[in-house]
Amino acid sequence: xxxxxxxxxxxxxxxxxQTLALIExxxxxxxETQSRGGARIINASVAGKTFSYELPPGWSxxxxxxxxxxxxxxxxxxxxxxxxxxxxxxxxxxLDADDQVTNVTRARFAQNAGSRY
Numbered sequence: 516x517x518x519x520x521x522x523x524x525x526x527x528x529x530x531x532x533q534t535l536a537l538i539e540x541x542x543x544x545x546x547e548t549q550s551r552g553g554a555r556i557i558n559a560s561v562a563g564k565t566f567s568y569e570l571p572p573g574w575s576x577x578x579x580x581x582x583x584x585x586x587x588x589x590x591x592x593x594x595x596x597x598x599x600x601x602x603x604x605x606x607x608x609x610l611d612a613d614d615q616v617t618n619v620t621r622a623r624f625a626q627n628a629g630s631r632y
Contacts, residue, residue, distance in 0.1 A: 521609045526566045542583045581586045
């Protein structure tokens with residue numbers, strides 16, 4: 516989902532308002548789904564800019580829209596004190612400035628003090 520937001524954010528000139536506008540455009544159905552070599556492509560235009568995104572294998576249109584909804588919620592409520600993100604906050608989220616995203620599974624095990632084993 517973060518990679519989708521990254522693509523939308525770049526296309527929206529790294530601007531929160533334009534990012535939200537592009538998400539809304541995609542969600543409102545002003546996009547065209549095409550099959551190209553087995554890939555499903557989403558296309559949209561906003562503010563004179565064209566945007567294309569290839570859906571991952573197995574994604575349906577409803578999963579795409581659900582991800583757009585999640586992105587919209589993140590942007591509109593993920594800022595300081597639960598308000599809309601600023602441009603700086605969105606950039607930090609998209610670029611993972613705090614290294615919150617990992618592809619490494621980490622587990623921590625602690626012995627339960629009440630257990631004999």
